[in-house]
Amino acid sequence: MAQLHFKDRGMTGFFDRHRNISLLAALCIFSFSIFALSARQKNHLTPLERGALAALAPFQKVLNWGADKVFDAWDGYILLFKVRQENELLRQRLKQMTMENHMLSEKLLEYGRMEQLFNAAHHQMGGLTLARVIGRDSSGFARLITIDKGASDGIKEKMPVLTHQGLVGRIIRVSRNAAKVMLITDVRSAVDALAQESRDGMVAAGANSQMLTARYLRVDSGAKEGEMVVSSGLGGIYPKGLVIGLLAEITREKEDLFVTARITPLASLDRLEEVMVMKEFLPLNLERENQE
Numbered sequence: 001m002a003q004l005h006f007k008d009r010g011m012t013g014f015f016d017r018h019r020n021i022s023l024l025a026a027l028c029i030f031s032f033s034i035f036a037l038s039a040r041q042k043n044h045l046t047p048l049e050r051g052a053l054a055a056l057a058p059f060q061k062v063l064n065w066g067a068d069k070v071f072d073a074w075d076g077y078i079l080l081f082k083v084r085q086e087n088e089l090l091r092q093r094l095k096q097m098t099m100e101n102h103m104l105s106e107k108l109l110e111y112g113r114m115e116q117l118f119n120a121a122h123h124q125m126g127g128l129t130l131a132r133v134i135g136r137d138s139s140g141f142a143r144l145i146t147i148d149k150g151a152s153d154g155i156k157e158k159m160p161v162l163t164h165q166g167l168v169g170r171i172i173r174v175s176r177n178a179a180k181v182m183l184i185t186d187v188r189s190a191v192d193a194l195a196q197e198s199r200d201g202m203v204a205a206g207a208n209s210q211m212l213t214a215r216y217l218r219v220d221s222g223a224k225e226g227e228m229v230v231s232s233g234l235g236g237i238y239p240k241g242l243v244i245g246l247l248a249e250i251t252r253e254k255e256d257l258f259v260t261a262r263i264t265p266l267a268s269l270d271r272l273e274e275v276m277v278m279k280e281f282l283p284l285n286l287e288r289e290n291q292e
Contacts, residue, residue: 127278129276129277130275130276131179132274133147134147142188143185143186143208144183144186145183147161149277150178150179152176152177153177155171155277157174158237159171160242160277161278162275162278163272163274165243165267165268166242166244167184167243168181168275169181169182169186169189171277185206185209185212188206191203191205192231192232193231194230195217195221195222195227195228196227196229196230198227202217202223204245212262214229214259214262215258217259217261219252219253219259223250223261226246227246228245228247229244243266246263246264247262248261248262248264
């Protein structure tokens with residue numbers, strides 16, 4: 001510490017001893033600079049002025065070079081700062097455009113599904129109301145969905161629900177602006193059906209799984225795997241001819257009266273996003289029930 005203090009005092013003493021010389025040198029450089037500037041503005045220079053300009057030329061070049069470097073560095077800093085700001089704005093804009101692109105892609109897919117539903121509506125026998133799926137039962141004990149249409153839209157209990165691929169289920173509970181749909185895979189669901197080609201009757205029963213069970217299909221029936229299964233129109237709920245699925249896993253035992261078989265639904269029941277509710281095609285017995 002003492003040594004450092006000694007060095008600081010030595011440097012301070014040096015500048016104190018040479019202060020007058022430093023000031024004189026600075027004044028001289030300043031005076032020569034003013035002199036050189038005024039001399040350059042004259043048309044004719046004296047020998048003394050030309051000599052002074054020649055002597056100051058190296059110093060002036062150094063000063064000009066230093067000034068140019070300082071200005072270049074400052075301009076570079078300002079330019080870099082602006083570029084960083086522009087890059088940040090571009091990054092934010094890219095994020096926004098990416099999000100908008102994802103939203104537009106989702107809308108495009110939704111419009112495609114709706115177009116398929118509307119095209120299917122022209123081939124159905126009743127008035128159809130388009131609805132969006134807004135809820136899904138996740139307990140594992142039932143196969144239910146909730147849609148965004150209810151009593152205010154003319155929705156009633158027991159109305160069939162379908163997509164362009166096939167039958168989905170039926171309305172079991174209605175509120176003002178929503179309704180609960182029991183899917184055909186629910187264990188409480190049973191649709192009277194028949195094989196489209198062989199015309200053999202059966203019941204497409206839910207089993208709380210992805211496939212249905214084909215009940216009461218006679219062992220001597222001509223139904224075969226891959227055959228389409230449609231609603232028979234019996235039972236007072238579902239109109240005739242609605243597609244249910246395809247027959248699969250048929251097993252025949254001679255001693256049994258009925259075959260063991262399953263039905264693979266054509267509608268993607270686990271990925272429903274939009275459905276159609278068939279409102280106007282109501283059997284007579286259902287109309288009387290609603291009036292009572």
